[in-house]
Amino acid sequence: MILISQLELPSSKIGSWTTLYKNYLEGNHNIDYIICPEPETKFETVTYQYTSNNFIDKIKSKIYKKSHLSALSALKKILKKEENYNIQVVDNFKIVPDIVTLLQEKGFRENCKIQFFYHGFPPFLDREKGEQFFKNIDEMVLLTKDSYQAHLDFYASVPCKFSILPNGIDTSKFHPLETLKKQQLKESLHLTGKNVFLWCSQDRPKKGLDIVLELWKKNSFPDCILLVIGSSRNENLPGVSFLGRIPNSDLPQYYQVSDVYLFPTLCQEGFGLSLIEALSCGCYCIASALGGVPEVLHYGKLGKLIANPNSIPEWENAINEYLTLSENTYKLPKDLYSFEEWRKGMNHIINESKIF
CATH class of the missing domain: 3.40.50.2000 (Glycogen Phosphorylase B;)
Known part of the structure; x- marks a missing residue:
């Protein structure tokens, strides 16, 4: 299981998905490698490959017309022909075609599944680019069923698997007071x-x-x-x-x-x-x-x-x-949006995508 992130993990920046991954990687998780910029602190239960965006990398990216050469180079260091891989990408639409090209050139495409996690709501790409994008990935993971329906309504063809994984929070910290x-x-x-x-x-x-x-x-x-x-x-x-x-x-x-x-x-x-x-x-x-x-x-x-x-x-x-109300009549069902439910959902999605 390889996670490709544009942000360092754990991240010093506040964000919903970086917080979720931090909590996930601190507990029971199914991720083996992380490709990301080097963080200040590191998770001990994963292997890192670091990306960079220095002057030389920027020049190479312009020459080869690929903006993710550092991440692709890191991915090449991990891949071995006799192994199977699940590659998880978060919100980075532009890198996916380059990953597919790399896998095809190296003869790894059949050994890999690409999962794309999208934390927005509306379709991100236009119809033509979007339909090609869905041919490149094996699974799209969205936050809501309504977002899935919006994608179905917008694109004429979405030939990949879709899964839904709502956000979750730490209910030991976020809970009502007496x-x-x-x-x-x-x-x-x-x-x-x-x-x-x-x-x-x-x-x-x-x-x-x-x-x-x-x-x-x-x-x-x-x-x-x-x-x-x-x-x-x-x-x-x-x-x-x-x-x-x-x-x-x-x-x-x-x-x-x-x-x-x-x-x-x-x-x-x-x-x-x-x-x-x-x-x-x-x-x-x-x-x-x-x-x-x-x-x-x-x-x-x-x-x-x-x-x-x-x-x-x-x-x-x-x-x-x-x-004018005498009391708050809206009650949240127990564990509806708990992080533990999110963890179960993430592990299920990863396990379902394994190549045997």
């Missing part, structure tokens, strides 16, 4: 007596923070406070607290202290890891009905979906609706 403990946490963070709303993401226009801030500028919710995590803005808005970037280890307490999680994405999210972190901590979730989000929220059974997320009045109405 009422008294939540009150004590609110008190320690100076949030006593407030309805606490949370927005947590990278501050890019497509993440919808401006939609939420527009509501608080209207001062429509006087007994509510909005916590903003992940934004470096320094605006002085009544009822809004900009907390900047928070270490991953500290995030659970902010979900746990919050009553409502706002997920106003303006793009077709593949899944939304922060959404299930909030759900697992007992938050009432209000989210855009885009991409994989409706499936994650079981089409409204686990949270409030906003059909027109660019419409500020729809968000205002949804928040006011929450404020």
Whole structure:
């Protein structure tokens, strides 16, 4: 089993799939080799081949018109003709044709299966390139069934296996607090007596923070406070607290202290890891009905979906609706999005793809 990653693993950068692979590789896993840039720390249970992107590599890539020569060179060092391999690629569409060419030139294609993990939602390639891409791989792994349906609707032919593997989180860290403990946490963070709303993401226009801030500028919710995590803005808005970037280890307490999680994405999210972190901590979730989000929220059974997320009045109405409720009626089934279920799913996908 060979994993090819554009990012070092474990990664110093925050990301849903890098976090999942870190947790996976620290426990029971089925990966033998990782091809990636050299990380600061290493997993002891895998063999590494490192990629580089220095000046010489860039020159070679221009000459040979291949942007992944370093990864291909690392792959060649691993492959042996008498062995069978499963090659797992994460989100890197461009490298796949080069891998296929290498395997064909070396006579290894029949010895290898290529699994492609896609963490977006909509079809990434145009119809012509996409249909050729699916001929090159053996399996595409998506986050939701709705994404699979979007691919079926877009492409005339998808001649490879498809599997679905939803994201998972560490439920030992992300879990709800008992009422008294939540009150004590609110008190320690100076949030006593407030309805606490949370927005947590990278501050890019497509993440919808401006939609939420527009509501608080209207001062429509006087007994509510909005916590903003992940934004470096320094605006002085009544009822809004900009907390900047928070270490991953500290995030659970902010979900746990919050009553409502706002997920106003303006793009077709593949899944939304922060959404299930909030759900697992007992938050009432209000989210855009885009991409994989409706499936994650079981089409409204686990949270409030906003059909027109660019419409500020729809968000205002949804928040006011929450404020009239006596309790959060949305309950997350046990282990629905747990990391252990993700691990089982990953190991199943790997075992099913083995060449005997």
